[in-house]
Amino acid sequence: MLGKTANGLFWMFRYIERAGNCARLVEAGLRMALTHSSGGEDEWASIIATAGVVQGFKARHGTDYTAANVIDFLLRDRENPSSVRSSIDAARNNARLVRTAVTREVWESVNQCWMTTNDNLRHVIREAELPAILESIKQDSSLIRGSLHGSMLRNENYDFARLGTFVERADNTARILDVKYYILLPSVAFVGSTLDNIQWESILRSVSAQRSYRWTYDPDYQPANIADFLILNRRMPRSLAFTYDKIVANLTYLAEDYGERHPCHETAERNLNRLRGKQISDIFELGLHEFLQEFISDNNRLSAEIAEAYMFV
Amino acid sequence: MDPFDEMLSGPDEVRGPYKKYYDWFRDQDPAQLRKKLREAETFFRRSGITFAVYGSQEAAERLIPFDILPRIISGQEWRRLAEGIEQRVIAINAFLSDIYHRQEIIRAGRIPRELIEGNDAYLPEMIGFTPPGNIYTHIMGTDIVRTGEGEFFVLEDNARTPSGVSYMLENRETMMQMFPTLFSTNRVRPVENYPNALRASLKALAPPGCRGEPTIAVLTPGIYNSAYFEHSFLADQMGVELVEGSDLRIVDGRVAMRTTRGYQPIDVLYRRIDDDFLDPMTFRPDSALGVPGIMDVYRAGNITIANAPGTGIADDKAIYSYIPEIVEFYTGRKPLLPNVPTYRCSEPDSLKYVLDNLEDLVVKEVHGSGGYGMLVGPTSTKKQRSEFAKKLKANPRNYIAQPTLSLSTVPIVGQRGLSPRHVDLRPFVLVSDQIRIMPGGLTRVALKKGSLVVNSSQGGGTKDTWVLED
Numbered sequence: 202m203l204g205k206t207a208n209g210l211f212w213m214f215r216y217i218e219r220a221g222n223c224a225r226l227v228e229a230g231l232r233m234a235l236t237h238s239s240g241g242e243d244e245w246a247s248i249i250a251t252a253g254v255v256q257g258f259k260a261r262h263g264t265d266y267t268a269a270n271v272i273d274f275l276l277r278d279r280e281n282p283s284s285v286r287s288s289i290d291a292a293r294n295n296a297r298l299v300r301t302a303v304t305r306e307v308w309e310s311v312n313q314c315w316m317t318t319n320d321n322l323r324h325v326i327r328e329a330e331l332p333a334i335l336e337s338i339k340q341d342s343s344l345i346r347g348s349l350h351g352s353m354l355r356n357e358n359y360d361f362a363r364l365g366t367f368v369e370r371a372d373n374t375a376r377i378l379d380v381k382y383y384i385l386l387p388s389v390a391f392v393g394s395t396l397d398n399i400q401w402e403s404i405l406r407s408v409s410a411q412r413s414y415r416w417t418y419d420p421d422y423q424p425a426n427i428a429d430f431l432i433l434n435r436r437m438p439r440s441l442a443f444t445y446d447k448i449v450a451n452l453t454y455l456a457e458d459y460g461e462r463h464p465c466h467e468t469a470e471r472n473l474n475r476l477r478g479k480q481i482s483d484i485f486e487l488g489l490h491e492f493l494q495e496f497i498s499d500n501n502r503l504s505a506e507i508a509e510a511y512m513f514v
Numbered sequence: 515m516d517p518f519d520e521m522l523s524g525p526d527e528v529r530g531p532y533k534k535y536y537d538w539f540r541d542q543d544p545a546q547l548r549k550k551l552r553e554a555e556t557f558f559r560r561s562g563i564t565f566a567v568y569g570s571q572e573a574a575e576r577l578i579p580f581d582i583l584p585r586i587i588s589g590q591e592w593r594r595l596a597e598g599i600e601q602r603v604i605a606i607n608a609f610l611s612d613i614y615h616r617q618e619i620i621r622a623g624r625i626p627r628e629l630i631e632g633n634d635a636y637l638p639e640m641i642g643f644t645p646p647g648n649i650y651t652h653i654m655g656t657d658i659v660r661t662g663e664g665e666f667f668v669l670e671d672n673a674r675t676p677s678g679v680s681y682m683l684e685n686r687e688t689m690m691q692m693f694p695t696l697f698s699t700n701r702v703r704p705v706e707n708y709p710n711a712l713r714a715s716l717k718a719l720a721p722p723g724c725r726g727e728p729t730i731a732v733l734t735p736g737i738y739n740s741a742y743f744e745h746s747f748l749a750d751q752m753g754v755e756l757v758e759g760s761d762l763r764i765v766d767g768r769v770a771m772r773t774t775r776g777y778q779p780i781d782v783l784y785r786r787i788d789d790d791f792l793d794p795m796t797f798r799p800d801s802a803l804g805v806p807g808i809m810d811v812y813r814a815g816n817i818t819i820a821n822a823p824g825t826g827i828a829d830d831k832a833i834y835s836y837i838p839e840i841v842e843f844y845t846g847r848k849p850l851l852p853n854v855p856t857y858r859c860s861e862p863d864s865l866k867y868v869l870d871n872l873e874d875l876v877v878k879e880v881h882g883s884g885g886y887g888m889l890v891g892p893t894s895t896k897k898q899r900s901e902f903a904k905k906l907k908a909n910p911r912n913y914i915a916q917p918t919l920s921l922s923t924v925p926i927v928g929q930r931g932l933s934p935r936h937v938d939l940r941p942f943v944l945v946s947d948q949i950r951i952m953p954g955g956l957t958r959v960a961l962k963k964g965s966l967v968v969n970s971s972q973g974g975g976t977k978d979t980w981v982l983e984d
Contacts, residue, residue, distance in 0.1 A: 202773055202774045203755055203757065203761055203771060203772065203773055203774075204761070204772040204773060204774055205757075205758070205760070205761050205772070206755075207774045294737060297737045297742065297746070298737055300746045300750065301746055301749050301750035301755075301756055309560050312560060313560060316559070316560075357774065459774070459775055461775075511774040512772050512773070512774060512776070
């Protein structure tokens, strides 16, 4: 396989994942705004921080964190390289590059997603249409993942696509936690008020996990349980532990196929080991913020090492 | 005089090849057919078979309109065409070999030396070098027009990098999906094996330095190229890698591609970039599309480049008018397929004639392509003609002129039933250990009433092309 193709597959799925995550973030923000319970602009500012686009937003809108500005910036703005629109454009450009490396179903689902998204985001979005548009973005990205799942041979192509998905997802979950880490810390200030509950639910909502949380833990929100769910739970598909299980598995397939291990294998296994056999209290003791910061930076390093090992450029 | 209609010889009088189709067509509900047409469009858009149009921002990705009424050629007509095409590609390859070696045709005074050696498409780097199999143009697309029963002319020889074959294949695929019954009642010769034929053809011309099974790759300028869809389609169908210049480098005297397991050598490169961009060390130094040093590898016999560099001289419009001489010189026979009569504006008598008759002529730039920079006399305004006359006088060698032929028409299915539109035909030929001509080709159709310009970059459409087995 060409290094460029591996790169294209990896980034195509990073961008698809990013678009879906971004839609989820906006959705969670919207929910918060509707409950009128928090300082609205603070909430939108924290969403911009979670998406990792503070600089770009300031250049565009200053500190004017209104719902309209944030939503436009995250969904439609082509100047924002992480906006849904930019992500889907980039995903499709990568898909065109790797057209010969994916099935027809996968290509068509990406192309379809690109057409719908472009259509939906052509004009400034009215409040009333927002929920439907967010839903369509999430659905389209699920369709792409589903067609990958249902139609692709489990070979190196699949491995690179999955690596892209999970590296991006790990980054996204870690960021969500890091921006909100203070509301998860055991503190006297938080006593399970309505406001806390809304904040906690918002975190779960941004990873589409309100219901599965109730299946797993005591239905009353406990910050430690939420952190456990998103960091250590190996069954929760957006948790750090889950994504690293998958990353290590896919890297192992590649090592077996190619008969060669690279530094990225060491990094991925080290990152996974930090998540295994841990209690959430251990992480709180270490410092949640410090832990997440380190995780994000190691995850970035892993991405660069994968690119290097498989000659992406 | 009305142009020759390939389907109808009179009201409700149908020509031979179209008989069965027309019987079927008459029984169809027009509303149903239009629905089918919309289905076809959705299918094309979803699968992303689009064509980038230069200089047109909002339509950066546009569909090439597809018409559901096929263009049908009888087996007998096809045999004549195929013989003519075969004769032409043999002559063109012999010509290319000659002008890069002994130049017999120049010495015999049949072509002016100046015309070859002063031509940008003639590459001195190729002089004295013999490509694998002595073949220069491996893939050729000959543009053919028709003016009447049995009257075919060659309009252009696309000898460097003919495009459009993917549309030939997708058009057939679409027709078979939409109207399967038509293919059980009509015996249409298949074109689907083109990718296999292309691979076999490329494989048979591995360079001397190749050990074992040859590795083939397709070289594209990248996703922003207007024909990128085709490049990726062909690579996919052949089961080979689609590479860009940035994927390639010279490793141990071979051209190698960067793979996830390191650099792997390539033996045969089907390149879809122009000569100029192929090797920045030999040609344009600013080219980022090519591979620095590939020409040295080529000359050392360690890679086959298809089509060979320097092939473009054969489809240069200035050479075109000499093709009848070329065919005769190398095959010893008159051309089976005639050229369209062509005036070389470099010759003073011709220039005068052209200037006096601009209204009746089509004037083309010698090096132009894609229907840009041409004047279609009969549909031009007085102002356009006088502007063009100025250009002609300033640089006569840059132009040729041809009479406006009364191009044949085939009906398209429009909102109000059938309406005749002008067509041309581009059959595809593969030259290698043997000559493989696909029975069919790309039929391009001018969608505007009366228009003679069929190029997809100028709003032309396509039709499925049937060659019948008879």
